[in-house]
Structures are given as structure tokens and as C-alpha cells.
Amino acid sequence: MQLHHCSDKIEPTQASQFITRTLQAHFPGPIHRFNDFPMEVQEHLYQMFMRQHRFTSRTDEARSRFVWTMTARSNFKHLMYNGRKNAEKHSQSADPTLWRERVPSWMRGEYWETLCNIWAAERWQQTSTIMKVNRTVNPEANMHTGGSVSFATHQSRLEKELKRQPTFFEVFDRTHKKKGTDVYISDRARVVAVSEIGIPEIEEEIARSDSEQE
Structure with missing residues (x-):
């Protein structure tokens, strides 16, 4: 062929x-x-x-x-x-x-x-990490942008929006960045994103390539 x-x-x-x-x-x-x-x-x-x-x-x-x-x-x-x-x-x-x-x-x-x-x-590790994040971020970051909505609910909403299963990092970003910006709600949230989760630069490139195919 x-x-x-x-x-x-x-x-x-x-x-x-x-x-x-x-x-x-x-x-x-x-x-x-x-x-x-x-x-x-x-x-x-x-x-x-x-x-x-x-x-x-x-x-x-x-x-x-x-x-x-x-x-x-x-x-x-x-x-x-x-x-x-x-x-x-x-x-x-x-x-x-x-x-x-x-x-x-x-x-x-x-x-x-x-x-x-x-x-x-x-799934257990992700739940454990998000709980740790919410315990360790400073007061202004403790109330993340997601409000009282559960992590699982945010994950489900983002999945419908993206039409694919979101990564844990994507959900964290959605709930810990100022709305409409690429800025974390606190320095501590940014540090946790790097130290606890890691910034998956290579995975982001792959995800971008995959989304272009779709």
C-alpha cells in the first residue's frame, strides 16, 4: 500500500x-x-x-x-x-x-x-500527592482555584473539555494557576509543581504532537 x-x-x-x-x-x-x-x-x-x-x-x-x-x-x-x-x-x-x-x-x-x-x-499516589500539596502550600495557596470542588470532579470536567484523559499535572495546573494565566497562585504551588510532580517537558511535546494528529 x-x-x-x-x-x-x-x-x-x-x-x-x-x-x-x-x-x-x-x-x-x-x-x-x-x-x-x-x-x-x-x-x-x-x-x-x-x-x-x-x-x-x-x-x-x-x-x-x-x-x-x-x-x-x-x-x-x-x-x-x-x-x-x-x-x-x-x-x-x-x-x-x-x-x-x-x-x-x-x-x-x-x-x-x-x-x-x-x-x-x-491513582492512590495522585490522591496522596494532591493531599500533600494542599497541606504544604502556604495559606494563600491552600485554597486552590478549584474552590471546594473535589480533585476527581475537576479531573472529570477537564477530561470532557480535552476529550481525552488529562494528566495529573494538567489537573494540578488547572487548580493551582490563576484563571486565564500561566501563573501559579503562589511561589509554593510552583515549587511543589516542580519538586513533587515534576515538569514533564518531553511528555508535553508528545501530547502536543498527538493532539495535532487528532
Whole structure:
């Protein structure tokens, strides 16, 4: 199949769907970030793709690995997102420990169970961190811009606004920056954002690239 890329997105759609199918068929274990795929697995999947497809121009060909990686990362992110949302819908709970019975058809049950445990631990860690933040910020920061609305509610609202699951950092920013600005409500909030959460510069670049594809 001949194909080309539009920005960092592979077209036609069938080519992107081929990438998704190979990700499902060769899913190597309880991994929820594409960057954690072993390099040998990534190379194998890329070579499978290139055996079935070729780009229409030399410029596209030169960028083929980068474009494939960006597409695979985005597609895998959506696979994980859809799996979580389906499990949450059927269990009627945001608790990942209750999702274990809703195994995606393409994934081994033990992999899914491990992922649910990972997500549950992350959810606990996020809740713990936000509580620590609200305890340690100085008085003017203690009443964050979210008011009395719960963190989970802010997370749900931001998910609807972004049409994707927001990162913990994005929710923290939404509730600890002055409305309509990029300024934290206090120096302590800014320090906590860096020291407790970390500023994910690389992840932001990836997220931007993914959002451009969508």
C-alpha cells in the first residue's frame, strides 16, 4: 500500500489501523506507555509495517520511522484509554481494582490485571500527592482555584473539555494557576509543581504532537 504523512500522521486510515492491529497482536506485556515497549519489539513492528507499505515521496520515506513511532504512540494511547473507559463504564466505578473482569479482547487476562494494579497504585499516589500539596502550600495557596470542588470532579470536567484523559499535572495546573494565566497562585504551588510532580517537558511535546494528529 502506498501512503503519505500529513504533519506527523500516517494516511490513509487503513495504514494506521494496520499499526493498531500489530500493536494488539504483539503486545509484549503489562505496559501502558508505548515508550516502554522493548526496542526490539518496536523494531519488529516497524519492519512489519514497512514490508506492507511504502511512502510516496523520498521526504516521507526519510521521516518514516519518526512518523510511524508517533502514530504507534498515539494509537496505543487510544487503545489504553478505550480499555479503561470501557471497564469504568461497565463497573460503574473509577476504581481500577474493579476493572479486572473487563479484559480487552486482544489482551491476556494477567496483563490486564497487572495494569489495573498499576493504575490503582498511580491513582492512590495522585490522591496522596494532591493531599500533600494542599497541606504544604502556604495559606494563600491552600485554597486552590478549584474552590471546594473535589480533585476527581475537576479531573472529570477537564477530561470532557480535552476529550481525552488529562494528566495529573494538567489537573494540578488547572487548580493551582490563576484563571486565564500561566501563573501559579503562589511561589509554593510552583515549587511543589516542580519538586513533587515534576515538569514533564518531553511528555508535553508528545501530547502536543498527538493532539495535532487528532
